[in-house]
Amino acid sequence: MKLYFQNEFLGDIRNINVDGMWINAEITPSKNIDKxxxxxxxxxxxxxxxxxxxxxxxxxxxxxxxxxxxxNRRMGIYIPAVYPDREINWRWR
Structure with missing residues (x-):
């Protein structure tokens, strides 16, 4: 999976776990995530x-x-939470 903001690639997502409505995983950030x-x-x-x-x-x-x-399907999410240790959490829209 890949995280995007508009058309900007922010990172690769792997090791996905589902906990109720929340999905958590690890993100390998691209340089675009720095801002x-x-x-x-x-x-x-x-x-x-x-x-x-x-x-x-x-x-x-x-x-x-x-x-x-x-x-290669685009799936909307609410604003993700990306932690300094590169854990990412989100919910589907």
Whole structure:
């Protein structure tokens, strides 16, 4: 599987596990993910309030995030949580 924001490839996803509505896996990031690092850190930081006004509106639009599966099908997801250890969690839209 592959993670995309709009038409931008952000990384390969492997070792997928399903836990109820949530999917978690490992992501091998592409260099394109670097500009999202602060955004993802803010999303997963449970100690602080997430300030939407600090980020690009397009990044906050769920319709811009999707996964391409191994059969080349595009499947929409809600904004993923990408952790510093490169764990990724998401839900299907």
């Amino acid at each position: 999202f690092n602060d955004f993802f850190l803010a999303i997963v930081d449970e100690e602080n309030d997430f300030e939407e006004t600090n980020y690009n509106e397009e990044w906050l639009d769920d319709s811009n995030w999707y996964i391409i599966d191994d059969e």
